[in-house]
Amino acid sequence: MSKALEMERDSAAMAYDYEVVKEDFAHAGAASSDIKKKCREIGLDKDLIRRIAVMTYEAEINIVIHSEGGVITVMIMGDRIEIWAVDRGPGIEDVALAMTAGYSTAKTSAREMGFGAGMGLPNMKKCCDEFYIESAKGEPTRIKMVIQI
Template sequence: MNNSKDKNKIKLEYSIISNDFKRAGETSSNIKSILKKVGIDNKVIRKVAIVTYEAEMNIVIHSYGGNIKLMVEGNNIIINAYDKGPGIEDISLAMKEGYSTATDEVRELGFGAGMGLPNIKKCSDYFKIESSTEGTRLLIKISF
């Protein structure tokens, strides 16, 4: 975890390893516990928890690895989730509830229900997704 030294900034950054189900969920639970200690409103924490958890699982399950950054700026929590590919073929399909490209193995672990991106969008006040074979980038804003 790299945290900034600025007095009036909250910045968190975590790298996420592909296919690492042992550590999967640690980043979002870490973020959650920090936001609780900082005293962010519970409803906001819940949204952030869902967004970061789903983004983290997406990176673990579907990508070659990446990172999640979180910043508090003014009344916004800004979350950047980035991965190194292989990218989402059809974003509009991926945004549909229940659509999933997860393998049977992953589903056996209880993941891959096709709710990840729709859930993230539902919890966001601003949501942007870009994807190419080079990687996928999510930009999310949650206001409080």
């Protein structure tokens, strides 16, 4: 866990971590479904829940398809919700290109299951108030998404 994530986690009212396994398509979407359920339980607005569900689902699927596995952390703060998606590599060679709608490096096997259309990162960015991505080839990818509440 990065220092920045540790510090944010320490100040969260509630925090949840979800392990996401490489190429585990059978369980893809389980984390985002649980996050959506928890958001309903604490009484968040339906529009916020929809945005959070899209962001976490897209992050989860990207980890399943493109990485060596990773963790999604959801932190509920007083004025915001932070979602961190941190994988274990192999990193994104060209982040600007990866942010282009429709661009994908997904394997044929993922595409045949209906995944890998190249909308994950653009959808994540579109649904949040703040979006940060840090990645380089051969390194983990770290994404931080913030929604103000």
